[in-house]
Amino acid sequence: MKRRSWLKLGLAAGALLAAGGGALALLEPGWQSGRLTASGRRVFLNAGRAFLDGSLPAEPSAREAALASFLDRTDALIAALPAHAQRELSQLLALLASAPGRRALAGLVPDWQDANLGELQQALQSMRTSPRELKQQAYGALHDICGGAYFSDVGTWARLGYPGPMEI
Secondary structure, eight states: OOHHHHHHHHHHHHHHHHHHHHHHHHHSOSEETTEEOHHHHHHHHHHHHHHTTTTSOSSHHHHHHHHHHHHHHHHHHHHTSOHHHHHHHHHHHHHHHSHHHIIIIIOOOSOGGGSOHHHHHHHHHHHHTOSOHHHHHHHHHHHHHHHHHHHTSHHHHHHHTOOOOOOO
């Protein structure tokens, strides 16, 4: 194939991906009306399980309560972001929630809720170490939001042995 043909193919594929991602975000956004949608919550719940493994309570009911609280704080954190960042995050979540987007961005074959912890961690790690800047940025957004939402709760500090900030 000639160089010009490769360039045309690349441009066409990029346009198709952009149009498909935009259409997905319109059909099933990840953020809508000031809250995560069901698909956005699934992505963050399972990304949170993977990122926060070892920091979450071991007892199942306490773990579920911690994750539910984490999702509420995730809503609050995203609500505090500028509108343009909310729109971009909504598009990212829409892509990650779809089977083609999840496979392309995270390399995760099973759906988020069907993947085991090892598969989730491997998918996120592949995003982090990808040579593609888009995947690294997607990983960074998920990582930073998960960490910020979870560790902003004073209740998580004692479990980790952090006494909290010193009084000055």
